[in-house]
Amino acid sequence: MSSPPPKPVVGVGVFLLKGNKVLLGRRRTAVGYGTFALPGGHLEFGESFWECAAREVMEETGLEINGAEFLSVTNNVLSQPKPTQLIAILMRASLADADQTAINVEPDKCDGWDWYDWDHLPTPLFPALETAILQGLNPFPPK
Numbered sequence: 001m002s003s004p005p006p007k008p009v010v011g012v013g014v015f016l017l018k019g020n021k022v023l024l025g026r027r028r029t030a031v032g033y034g035t036f037a038l039p040g041g042h043l044e045f046g047e048s049f050w051e052c053a054a055r056e057v058m059e060e061t062g063l064e065i066n067g068a069e070f071l072s073v074t075n076n077v078l079s080q081p082k083p084t085q086l087i088a089i090l091m092r093a094s095l096a097d098a099d100q101t102a103i104n105v106e107p108d109k110c111d112g113w114d115w116y117d118w119d120h121l122p123t124p125l126f127p128a129l130e131t132a133i134l135q136g137l138n139p140f141p142p143k
Helices: 049-061 127-134
Strands: 009-018 021-027 040-042 065-078 084-095 110-117
Touching: 009 049, 009 065, 009 127, 021 049, 040 049, 049 065, 049 084, 049 110, 065 127, 084 127
Parallel strands: 009 084
Antiparallel strands: 009 021, 009 040, 021 110, 065 084
């Protein structure tokens, strides 16, 4: 008898913007190992996207955010390290205090955080982020 297929996983990723730059970190976890990703993580039961965005950004970077808003959603089926369907809710938020500095709160999960120019993003990108960009997502608000 075969086992049932894995259930989709819902994550929230947060675009934090500074000028024309976006905050990214290189992942050390099994899913997307070595890729550059937005701060974010798994949506917990009963949690809103906004609550998840604030919690995950704080847990991963130590940054406090304001004004999180929904931007887009992606649906990626990943084969490595095991089959996973990732539904990524992509949000944009601003720093509660522009003078805050991102710290690497979870060094076992991330190599560190840095600001990258939107027109010259590092590679490889985490699949959900790459999909959003290929679909034409621009996280910067219209001027």
